[in-house]
Amino acid sequence: MTIALIESIAREIAECRACQLCESATRAVPGEGPADAAVMLIGEAPGAAEDISGRPFVGASGRLLDALLQRAGLDRSRVYIANLVKHRPPDNRDPTRAEIRSCQHFLTRQINAINPRVIVPLGRHAAKYWIPNVQIVRHHGQLYHVDDRLVVPMLHPAAALYQRSTLPLMEVDFERLGGYLRDGFPTVS
Numbered sequence: 001m002t003i004a005l006i007e008s009i010a011r012e013i014a015e016c017r018a019c020q021l022c023e024s025a026t027r028a029v030p031g032e033g034p035a036d037a038a039v040m041l042i043g044e045a046p047g048a049a050e051d052i053s054g055r056p057f058v059g060a061s062g063r064l065l066d067a068l069l070q071r072a073g074l075d076r077s078r079v080y081i082a083n084l085v086k087h088r089p090p091d092n093r094d095p096t097r098a099e100i101r102s103c104q105h106f107l108t109r110q111i112n113a114i115n116p117r118v119i120v121p122l123g124r125h126a127a128k129y130w131i132p133n134v135q136i137v138r139h140h141g142q143l144y145h146v147d148d149r150l151v152v153p154m155l156h157p158a159a160a161l162y163q164r165s166t167l168p169l170m171e172v173d174f175e176r177l178g179g180y181l182r183d184g185f186p187t188v189s
């Protein structure tokens with residue numbers, strides 16, 4: 001049932017023309033992963049490699065994300081990965097607030113269908129979607145409780161590609177997430 005719902009949402013995304021991002025993108029990138037994933041990772045928007053493949057987090061940042069997931073004891077096949085917006089913004093610019101608003105019903109429906117225990121926003125825009133006042137450089141890796149879900153914002157893997165010094169911070173955050181998943185989450189307010 002959930003798989004059919006996820007596939008139906010993906011078909012709607014593929015046909016969506018609600019904002020201008022679809023005009024310059026090659027194809028939609030709805031997201032992928034098991035319909036019963038306990039962990040959902042949410043990036044900001046597809047990039048060039050994702051736009052061509054139709055899959056989220058492929059290319060260099062995707063390979064780095066895979067390695068970070070391993071540090072958390074997670075395989076990509078066990079998590080659901082999606083983005084705030086489903087079509088690539090031109091020249092990899094940030095998605096606008098209006099574009100995120102236009103697209104957010106898809107993400108909400110994906111989250112409701114999958115019902116993950118933990119949401120991991122990747123990068124500043126995704127983190128602010130759940131925690132408006134978050135400063136990602138200060139609050140990455142911290143645990144929040146939002147709408148009855150655990151939310152752990154992380155630095156975006158792409159950041160480590162041009163600023164290598166951020167990689168150890170990401171590794172620590174993902175290892176801590178793995179510890180939470182293995183041993184239990186501390187109580188959060």
Ligand code: SF4
Nearest residue numbers: 016019022086087103
């Ligand atoms: S980015 Fe989202 S709202 Fe905009 S056209 Fe694509 S699916 Fe529709």
